[in-house]
Amino acid sequence: MADADDTIEILGLTYPRRDFLIYGSVGLGAAGVALVAWPFIDSMNPAADQRALATKKVDISAIEEGQAITVMWQGKPVFIRHRTASDIEEAENTPLSQLKDPQTDAERVKPGHEQWLIVVGICTHLGCIPLGQKPGDPKGDFNGWFCPCHGSHYDTSARARKGPAPRNLAVPPYEFLDDQTIQIG
Amino acid sequence: MSTYTPPQWNNKYVSWFDKRLPAITLMHKHLIVYPTPRNINYWWCFGVASAMALVIMLLTGIFLAMYYVADTRLAFDSVERIMRDVNYGWLLRYLHMNGASLFFILVYIHMFRGLYFGSFKAPREVLWWIGVTILFLMIMTAFMGYVLPWGNMSFWGATVITSLATAIPGIGQPLVEWIWGAHSVDQPTLNRFFAWHYLFPIIIAALAFVHMWALHEVKSGNPLGIDIKGPRDTIPFHPYHTVKDLYFLTIVLIFFSYFVFFSPNFFAEADNYVPANPLLTPPHIVPEWYFLPFYAILRAVDSKLGGVLLMLASILVLYIMPYLDRSPVRSGSFRPLFRWAFWIFVADCLFLGWLGAQLAEEPYITLIRIATVIYFAYFFVVLPLLNKYEKPDPLPDSISEPVTSRA
Amino acid sequence: MKRIITHALTVAAITVAIGSTQVHAAGIDTTPSLKRLTWTWDGLFGRYDQKQLQRGWTVYSEVCAACHAVKYLRYRDLEGIGLTKAQTEELAAAAEEIQDGFDDAGEPFFRTRIPSDPIQQPYANEEQAKAANGGVAPPDLSMITKARKRGPDYVFGIQTGYPSDFQGEPPEWWIKQFADPKTGEYDFPADKYFNNFFAGHAISMPPQYVDGVVYEDGSSPTQEQGLIDVITFLNWASDPNLEARKTMGLWVLVYLGVLAGFLYALKTYIWRDVEH
Numbered sequence: 001m002a003d004a005d006d007t008i009e010i011l012g013l014t015y016p017r018r019d020f021l022i023y024g025s026v027g028l029g030a031a032g033v034a035l036v037a038w039p040f041i042d043s044m045n046p047a048a049d050q051r052a053l054a055t056k057k058v059d060i061s062a063i064e065e066g067q068a069i070t071v072m073w074q075g076k077p078v079f080i081r082h083r084t085a086s087d088i089e090e091a092e093n094t095p096l097s098q099l100k101d102p103q104t105d106a107e108r109v110k111p112g113h114e115q116w117l118i119v120v121g122i123c124t125h126l127g128c129i130p131l132g133q134k135p136g137d138p139k140g141d142f143n144g145w146f147c148p149c150h151g152s153h154y155d156t157s158a159r160a161r162k163g164p165a166p167r168n169l170a171v172p173p174y175e176f177l178d179d180q181t182i183q184i185g
Numbered sequence: 186m187s188t189y190t191p192p193q194w195n196n197k198y199v200s201w202f203d204k205r206l207p208a209i210t211l212m213h214k215h216l217i218v219y220p221t222p223r224n225i226n227y228w229w230c231f232g233v234a235s236a237m238a239l240v241i242m243l244l245t246g247i248f249l250a251m252y253y254v255a256d257t258r259l260a261f262d263s264v265e266r267i268m269r270d271v272n273y274g275w276l277l278r279y280l281h282m283n284g285a286s287l288f289f290i291l292v293y294i295h296m297f298r299g300l301y302f303g304s305f306k307a308p309r310e311v312l313w314w315i316g317v318t319i320l321f322l323m324i325m326t327a328f329m330g331y332v333l334p335w336g337n338m339s340f341w342g343a344t345v346i347t348s349l350a351t352a353i354p355g356i357g358q359p360l361v362e363w364i365w366g367a368h369s370v371d372q373p374t375l376n377r378f379f380a381w382h383y384l385f386p387i388i389i390a391a392l393a394f395v396h397m398w399a400l401h402e403v404k405s406g407n408p409l410g411i412d413i414k415g416p417r418d419t420i421p422f423h424p425y426h427t428v429k430d431l432y433f434l435t436i437v438l439i440f441f442s443y444f445v446f447f448s449p450n451f452f453a454e455a456d457n458y459v460p461a462n463p464l465l466t467p468p469h470i471v472p473e474w475y476f477l478p479f480y481a482i483l484r485a486v487d488s489k490l491g492g493v494l495l496m497l498a499s500i501l502v503l504y505i506m507p508y509l510d511r512s513p514v515r516s517g518s519f520r521p522l523f524r525w526a527f528w529i530f531v532a533d534c535l536f537l538g539w540l541g542a543q544l545a546e547e548p549y550i551t552l553i554r555i556a557t558v559i560y561f562a563y564f565f566v567v568l569p570l571l572n573k574y575e576k577p578d579p580l581p582d583s584i585s586e587p588v589t590s591r592a
Numbered sequence: 593m594k595r596i597i598t599h600a601l602t603v604a605a606i607t608v609a610i611g612s613t614q615v616h617a618a619g620i621d622t623t624p625s626l627k628r629l630t631w632t633w634d635g636l637f638g639r640y641d642q643k644q645l646q647r648g649w650t651v652y653s654e655v656c657a658a659c660h661a662v663k664y665l666r667y668r669d670l671e672g673i674g675l676t677k678a679q680t681e682e683l684a685a686a687a688e689e690i691q692d693g694f695d696d697a698g699e700p701f702f703r704t705r706i707p708s709d710p711i712q713q714p715y716a717n718e719e720q721a722k723a724a725n726g727g728v729a730p731p732d733l734s735m736i737t738k739a740r741k742r743g744p745d746y747v748f749g750i751q752t753g754y755p756s757d758f759q760g761e762p763p764e765w766w767i768k769q770f771a772d773p774k775t776g777e778y779d780f781p782a783d784k785y786f787n788n789f790f791a792g793h794a795i796s797m798p799p800q801y802v803d804g805v806v807y808e809d810g811s812s813p814t815q816e817q818g819l820i821d822v823i824t825f826l827n828w829a830s831d832p833n834l835e836a837r838k839t840m841g842l843w844v845l846v847y848l849g850v851l852a853g854f855l856y857a858l859k860t861y862i863w864r865d866v867e868h
Contacts, residue, residue: 022858024854025855028847043248043272043274047266049666052668052707057706420866424862425866432855442845443841445841446837458739459731589867
């Protein structure tokens with residue numbers, strides 16, 4: 001039986017039967033392997049209950065001016081500080097040239113809610129939790145936070161000013177649902 | 186028998202690597218040019234199908250183990266979390282649950298093929314012994330795996346079967362407490378069952394490779410049961426058997442998929458969806474279907490120790506098959522009397538399976554006893570008698586002769 | 593071709609043979625047999641009806657939730673029966689507060705529920721459930737249709753299987769079978785209800801009437817329709833992924849069928865010149 005003569009016709013095109021069958025099977029098989037692989041890979045992604053806890057609502061009405069609280073979000077501490085007017089002024093008036101990781105204060109807060117600074121409380125150097133949340137805590141040279149592990153100083157906008165920290169404390173995604181409530185994540 | 190000459194690889198990277206670790210040459214010898222009898226039928230595909238089932242179990246098992254928690258307070262909940270919250274967790278779980286049934290049905294058919302076509306006879310005795318050992322490990326793995334979800338049947342099945350160890354005189358009680366790690370099936374038991382359930386399949390996988398090694402040393406049998414006499418009798422493994430096996434695997438997957446997607450709890454016991462309760466025994470303790478024949482034999486005699494020994498004997502007897510069935514004719518195709526005995530034996534195994542699910546009362550107890558006698562009689566009475574008195578049909582000259590004479 | 597059919601039938605026969613081993617010996621009393629209903633989720637193309645699921649949730653909340661928990665369901669899971677995120681938040685907030693650890697003084701700390709929290713349970717723990725129900729805790733319903741043989745039919749059977757609305761009143765057919773033939777006395781607990789399908793026939797749960805439930809649209813179901821609705825909901829609670837599973841299953845079978853066709857054609861092509 002001459003292979004070249006044994007052909008299959010699909011949609012007006014002619015293929016040798018052997019090639020059609022081989023490429024067809026291999027193609028289908030490869031597609032199948034990819035389709036089977038996906039559920040296994042996706043099963044390692046955060047599960048539905050983890051995803052549900054990806055956002056957290058916080059009632060900030062009880063935090064007085066000058067006070068700060070820490071909440072856990074996605075397993076990480078988040079600092080919520082109710083800044084005083086002088087805190088805000090200090091933060092807004094810092095020239096960008098003095099910053100290791102230049103960011104204006106406005107980029108780190110929400111318009112109309114400048115008194116609220118919300119940052120992830122993990123030092124950008126090697127991951128310790130900076131001090132400055134409680135009234136007796138050292139706040140460092142810039143009145144913000146101080147990391148005791150290797151001496152990083154953060155200002156009132158939680159920007160890195162002195163010490164080994166390379167970047168400002170991260171601002172998580174958040175929004176104001178109303179004046180009393182924020183949703184992080 | 187043809188000798189193998191390793192080819193020269195054209196690709197320089199391939200030949201560089203192959204000189205240092207001849208993996209490519211190995212694959213070429215054993216998967217591409219490996220001489221396979223031209224006449225083997227689809228019953229010869231159940232080995233590779235079983236290997237596919239093993240791969241399914243290993244893959245799904247590893248991914249399930251990323252979420253399963255082996256703590257008696259959390260195990261049941263962790264499985265529910267997999268079913269409800271983990272992405273495609275329900276699919277992983279149902280594949281694993283039904284994969285166990287798939288693995289056993291394929292291996293059982295594979296073994297029945299061996300019994301019918303004399304695949305355990307010289308020179309394949311060691312190959313057969315490795316296979317029976319794999320079966321033993323599968324049984325233990327499946328038993329421990331069933332305990333892990335910590336449902337009520339998991340707990341009580343574990344209690345009943347591990348308690349069988351107390352039948353051994355003298356050391357029974359200390360032995361069972363050593364297995365339990367406690368004074369009853371409890372946290373230590375669950376933890377170690379999880380550890381072993383993870384370990385045994387890896388041993389099974391290693392033995393499966395040794396099984397293949399033993400097979401390739403003596404080459405596959407065939408439905409005629411006669412030896413390979415020359416190159417005319419064989420064809421290269423690729424592309425003939427690679428494609429045929431892939432086709433068969435696809436058919437197996439169709440049947441498997443029907444159960445996984447449309448009837449995933451067909452083989453399950455409803456009682457195992459109730460969390461384990463040490464104070465509430467289920468009204469009807471039944472093991473999974475693949476254990477039912479052994480469970481029936483266990484209950485054939487009143488004595489607890491007797492039942493345990495009979496049950497063990499029913500599997501151990503397989504090891505001595507090469508010495509029980511000594512007919513020089515391997516294949517059942519040429520042994521008309523043997524064929525009758527064989528199919529009665531198969532029917533008896535199925536009957537024992539059905540009996541295993543019945544309540545331990547009359548008339549089932551008597552029926553179990555009859556079926557057990559038939560089971561052992563096949564091995565110790567029928568086969569030796571057939572050896573002595575059977576007149577087999579004449580064998581063809583070679584594998585190729587019956588088919589090439591048609592040309 | 594004949595070979596494939598033979599082999600396929602062999603596999604099918606073995607499947608059936610194995611399946612039939614699952615048939616356990618039936619009970620030997622003359623209990624009425626469980627009615628075999630058709631459910632919307634049965635078969636290759638089975639689905640849930642979302643409106644029905646919502647009606648079932650209403651029946652559960654108003655009738656069953658007083659005694660039965662559904663501990664594996666969270667408020668956010670109800671988005672699976674068509675509730676909006678806002679509705680689940682509302683339901684969660686309206687429920688009893690949940691304990692979340694301890695406060696700074698070491699006292700249990702309670703907060704409002706959020707959708708990630710489990711649906712409020714009627715009893716704080718198993719012991720309380722038993723104490724409030726004559727020594728027997730009402731079982732959790734999150735998996736009930738999987739945890740009983742022929743679950744959905746069984747639950748329907750239980751709910752419709754009360755010959756009498758009063759405790760301690762077994763029916764004639766049972767008395768005839770089990771009463772002492774000489775004295776006519778029988779032994780049935782005076783504080784339990786007789787149920788046709790409950791194991792041992794003596795059930796602690798009184799017959800439940802669902803036709804008083806008022807659905808969102810103001811209508812009320814018949815007893816039978818209300819039961820079908822709540823059992824639909826309970827089956828969804830046991831098996832929320834059913835639709836995804838069956839949809840994927842259909843695609844898988846189609847794909848494997850096509851692949852099998854290609855591979856069979858390839859196999860016969862490759863083997864065409866080999867005598868075997």
